[in-house]
Amino acid sequence: MKLVFIGYMASGKSSIGRIIAKKVQIPFIDLDDFIEKKENLSIVELFKTKGEIYFRKKETQFLEELLKNEESFVLALGGGTPCYGKNIDLINEFSTSVYLKSSLQNTYNTLSKAENKESRPLIATIPNDKLKEFIAKHLFERTTYYEQAQHAILIDNKGMDEIAEEILIRLDDPALKK
Incomplete structure (x- = not known):
């Protein structure tokens, strides 16, 4: 089985992905970490030195490489990954x-906390009084892609373990296993 998590920043893709991978005993991969290892540069450095177009091409290349591999895994994508090229079609x-x-x-509420902002270059310099508007605009642009996922799980007011359990129950249907 290949299970891919998509969603906006701080939605828990990596945290929930790790929980599920551990429970079903298959590898967990974070696409951003995978790209950094392959390119020997951080995502921030890739953007600075080679540009976003280069990054997006590599992102699609590595996503396709992983998805067409026969191995089972749980994969957490960057928030923008499904929104470029034909990535969402490839994922599905x-x-x-x-x-x-x-x-x-x-x-x-999650992203406005200082510890969450500092580690996210996209929002690090946006003051909190402008952050909600920035997120709203971004979500408006990306939701069309996110909603093409085969399953959607509302995560508000739920713990990571509760969300993981909800996903595992939903995926227990043999018809869903690829």
Whole structure:
């Protein structure tokens, strides 16, 4: 089985992905970490030195490489990955996709905390009084792609273990296993 998590920043893609991978005993892969290892550069350095177009091409190349591999895994994508090229079609063709859906308010509450902002270059310099508007605009642009996932799980007011259990129950249907 290939299980791919999509969603906005701070929706829990990596955290929930790790929990599920451990429970079903298959490898967990974070696409950003995978790209950094392959390119020997951080995502921030890739953007600075080679540009976003180069990054997006590599992102699609490595996503396709992983998805067309025969191995089972749980994969967490960057928030923008499904929104470029034909990535969402590729994801849905070769895996089971799950959108971790968070309300604007829940997303803002999580991202407005200093410890969450500092590690995210996209929002690090945006003051909190402008952050909600930034998130709303971004979600508006990306939701069309996110909603093409085969499954959507609302994560508001739920713990990571509760969300993971909800996903595992839903995926227990043999018809969903790819």
